[in-house]
Amino acid sequence: MQASRARLFKEYKEVQREKSADPDIQLVCDDSNIFKWTALIKGPTETPYEGGVFQLAFVIPEQYPLSPPQVRFLTKIFHPNVHFKTGEICLDILKNAWSPAWTLQSVCRAIIALMAHPEPDSPLNCDSGNLLRSGDVRGFRSMARMYTRLAAMPKKG
Amino acid sequence: MQPPVAEPVVGEAVDDGGVGSSGLAEAEFDKAGWGSCGDDAIMQQEASIMASEAERVPLVGFKEPLSSLEAEYESGSPILLNKIKMLGEKYANIRRTRGDGNCFFRSFMFSYLEHVLETQDEVEINRISGNIEQCKKTLQSLGYADFTFEDFFSLFMELLDNVPRGKETSISLEELESRCRDPLVSDYVVMFFRFITAGEIRNRAEFFEPFLFDMGSVDQFCKSSVEPMGAESDHIHITAISDALGVPVRVEYLDRSSCDMGPQCANHHDFIPSVCQPSNDTVNPFITLLYRPGHYDILYPK
Numbered sequence: 001m002q003a004s005r006a007r008l009f010k011e012y013k014e015v016q017r018e019k020s021a022d023p024d025i026q027l028v029c030d031d032s033n034i035f036k037w038t039a040l041i042k043g044p045t046e047t048p049y050e051g052g053v054f055q056l057a058f059v060i061p062e063q064y065p066l067s068p069p070q071v072r073f074l075t076k077i078f079h080p081n082v083h084f085k086t087g088e089i090c091l092d093i094l095k096n097a098w099s100p101a102w103t104l105q106s107v108c109r110a111i112i113a114l115m116a117h118p119e120p121d122s123p124l125n126c127d128s129g130n131l132l133r134s135g136d137v138r139g140f141r142s143m144a145r146m147y148t149r150l151a152a153m154p155k156k157g
Numbered sequence: 158m159q160p161p162v163a164e165p166v167v168g169e170a171v172d173d174g175g176v177g178s179s180g181l182a183e184a185e186f187d188k189a190g191w192g193s194c195g196d197d198a199i200m201q202q203e204a205s206i207m208a209s210e211a212e213r214v215p216l217v218g219f220k221e222p223l224s225s226l227e228a229e230y231e232s233g234s235p236i237l238l239n240k241i242k243m244l245g246e247k248y249a250n251i252r253r254t255r256g257d258g259n260c261f262f263r264s265f266m267f268s269y270l271e272h273v274l275e276t277q278d279e280v281e282i283n284r285i286s287g288n289i290e291q292c293k294k295t296l297q298s299l300g301y302a303d304f305t306f307e308d309f310f311s312l313f314m315e316l317l318d319n320v321p322r323g324k325e326t327s328i329s330l331e332e333l334e335s336r337c338r339d340p341l342v343s344d345y346v347v348m349f350f351r352f353i354t355a356g357e358i359r360n361r362a363e364f365f366e367p368f369l370f371d372m373g374s375v376d377q378f379c380k381s382s383v384e385p386m387g388a389e390s391d392h393i394h395i396t397a398i399s400d401a402l403g404v405p406v407r408v409e410y411l412d413r414s415s416c417d418m419g420p421q422c423a424n425h426h427d428f429i430p431s432v433c434q435p436s437n438d439t440v441n442p443f444i445t446l447l448y449r450p451g452h453y454d455i456l457y458p459k
Contacts, residue, residue, distance in 0.1 A: 003308060003341075010304035065305075066344055066386060092381075095200065099384035100348055101305050101355070 004064040008034045011104055018105075025108045035060040038074070039108050043152065044116040048144035049077070052152030056111065057087075058104060068098035071107060076151040078144040080118045080129035089114070090124045207257060217267045217337040218253035220457065226251055226447075236413050244409060244447075250457035251447060258387035261394065261446070261453045262350040267337050268444040268455045269404060274320045274333055282317060288402050289314070295356045295401075309349035316346065348386060354394050355379040357401035368393050389451070399428040405442035409456060411449050 012034065015027050023042075030036035037058035043049025055074040061067045071094055073087035081090040091114055093102055102110075123129025131140035227241050252267070254260045273281055289310065296306055316336065319328045328336070336342045358365045362375040372378050382388045399406050406428040429440050445456040 003345075007304065007308060014302065014304060066348065096387070097381055097385050099351070099380070099386070100309070101301065101352070101384045103302065103305060 004060065004062055005034060007065050008060060014103075015105065022105070022109070024112060025105065027104055027108060035062075035064075037069075037104060039104075041108055041112055043148060044112055047116050048141045049079075049115050049148050049152070052148040053154070054115075054152050056108070065100035065102075068094050068102075069104060069107065070094075071111070076147055077115075078125065078128050078147040079115060080120045080123040080125055080132060081114060083124045084128075088124060090119075090122055210256060214253055214255045215338045216255050216257075216263060216340065216343045217334065218255075219334075220250045220252050223248055223251050223456075234413060237411065240411055244411070244456075247458060248409075248445070248456045249459045252455040252457070254454055256452050258389050259344075259347045261390035262347040262398075263337070263343065264446050264453045264455045265350065265398065265404075265406070265444060266343070266346050267333075268446070270316065270320060270333055270337070271330065272443045273317070274328075274330060277320075277322060279321060282321065285402055285404070286314070286317070289353075292353050292356055292401055295360045296352060299356060299359050301352075301356075306349075306352045309345050309352060312342065312345040313349040316342070344386065350398060351384055351386070351388075353401050354397045355383040357397040358383065358393065361397075361400075365393060365397070390453070395428050400430045400432075403430045403432055404444065405429050405440050407442040407445045408448050408453075409445065411447060 008029075012029050015029075024044075025042075026040040028038050028040075030038075037060070039056040039058065041054050041056060043052040043054060053075075054077060056071055057074050059070040061070070071089055073082055073089065075087075076084070077087075078084070082088070083090075089111065091110060093099075093107065093110055118128075118132060120129040120132035128140060128143070131137075131143065223241075223245050227238070227245070230237050230241060252264075254263045254267070272278075293306075293310060297303065319326050320333075321327065337346075358379055359375055365378075366375055369375065369378050372382065378393075383394065395406055395408065398404070407425055408428070409425045427440070427442055429442075445458060447454045447456045
């Protein structure tokens with residue numbers, strides 16, 4: 001508990017110091033609880049998520065950084081590796097391939113990379129995975145684009 | 158545009174009944190009990206396997222006579238029994254470690270610290286401290302942020318600092334055993350070794366790359382097989398940590414294979430750090446591990 005708190009505090013200071021280093025990621029710690037964070041990430045360019053801003057929720061376990069943070073999408077997203085209802089993310093580094101060498105910031109970068117490179121063979125959202133697996137890239141992109149517009153773009157006016 | 162194909166999905170796939178599927182299908186899906194087969198359920202099952210292993214073997218066990226090994230193979234293959242008999246001529250004791258994927262690093266940790274505790278070898282402590290300082294610089298030059306590894310480094314340095322006698326903080330062998338069994342200490346030290354190993358492999362990528370075969374690039378290998386807790390170790394890890402820390406390691410192999418010395422002899426391999434190799438003196442590793450396919454324990458010579 002003490003070790004995780006100390007580590008998170010170091011990450012917090014690093015995030016403050018490097019605020020402008022990665023304009024696609026805005027990582028914010030909860031005011032009253034250093035074990036709760038949220039992040040806003042920009043949808044990568046040349047993907048159906050471009051132009052969208054997606055919110056992630058982090059819950060950090062007491063064994064952090066030996067155990068991975070729990071991360072899920074709060075913003076609805078149509079992606080083979082993200083559960084459509086719960087926002088759960090299927091990403092190896094959040095499970096068995098986790099290592100303390102990762103940070104909350106680099107986890108955000110890995111999630112952005114996953115958005116750009118879906119893995120349709122291990123889908124959490126089968127409809128989305130099946131579109132890609134059956135080669136219907138256009139169908140996949142238009143669905144993903146629609147949900148980006150509906151859920152991840154600030155309303156105009 | 159063709160409609161999505163509703164083919165069954167194998168592997169880790171979990172249908173969420175997401176967009177487009179009917180409520181009925183979803184209900185049937187849950188009734189079949191497949192709804193609980195997600196990653197979380199798999200991780201929970203793995204955790205329960207780990208927990209039952211934990212009840213059986215502490216992270217670092219007690220020193221046992223080698224005969225306890227023989228007892229395990231009572232009705233086993235004659236090749237193995239013969240090899241155990243031959244090991245019995247050289248080794249008196251065995252100390253088991255938990256089979257949680259960290260057994261090599263855990264064995265290395267205890268064996269090393271026990272050695273410096275017993276020999277009170279200040280020269281060795283100073284030598285390894287210098288290597289560790291170098292490893293830290295390597296990690297920094299590879300782009301690791303200090304805060305990702307420094308806590309693991311300082312915990313090992315603290316443990317190393319407690320080994321020499323005559324200080325208020327000095328520890329006994331019993332105390333070392335109990336710390337190496339405490340997951341809060343033990344897992345941090347294992348992670349320290351994982352950082353050292355990954356740093357060495359990345360830093361000498363050209364040397365290690367040819368040994369990876371189908372295991373991907375050096376970066377992929379470190380990310381999937383070195384840096385995560387529980388990722389098992391093999392020759393590559395042992396070579397890297399032995400080189401990085403300048404600590405020779407002997408591994409005795411106990412498996413069904415035969416070796417060139419004859420059909421039924423246990424064979425060993427010495428990992429000698431490259432810095433030791435130019436000298437003609439025979440290097441005698443003070444860490445000896447017993448390898449059985451998939452697992453490492455500690456051996457004590459007679």
